[in-house]
């Protein structure tokens with residue numbers, strides 16, 4: 001739902017209801033549930049480094065994941081012993097097949113008595129440049145009780161995103177693509 005400019009916007013910021021904020025520009029107003037980040041890479045990196053992992057947990061991604069995000073996952077695997085599970089995708093491929101592969105991968109991990117901490121996926125993959133079925137992947141993660149971490153680089157200006165409707169656990173984007 002859209003919020004009108006002016007006083008109604010105050011509910012989205014960390015202000016007391018009695019506070020009259022005079023200057024966002026110089027001193028910054030911190031939005032609720034949002035953080036400003038230098039770029040998508042550092043956003044994903046910060047999120048993934050701030051989760052706790054065990055050696056019986058997995059970080060799941062597709063093999064189309066952006067290289068920097070994968071490097072963070074591999075680094076965390078070395079540091080914490082968390083497992084990195086890459087789901088192979090070879091195009092052409094239907095969205096429903098991508099969903100199916102996520103479900104079967106998670107089921108396979110759970111069958112071994114292990115679990116998935118987070119699934120990292122893109123709105124638009126970098127290589128090949130395809131739109132991922134991120135809306136359904138977010139919903140699947142919710143259903144499975146797993147954190148979704150969406151790399152939304154490239155999507156601003158190309159895909160209309162309503163985060164309050166999609167409700168990803170974690171979503172990162174940039175404005176320079």
Ligand SMILES: Cc1ncc(COP(=O)(O)O)c(C=O)c1O
Nearest residue numbers: 039040041066122126151153174
């Ligand atoms: C899917 C994806 N994620 C992240 C990035 C990196 O974005 P940034 O430059 O904001 O760190 C790119 C860059 O092309 C990308 O394609």
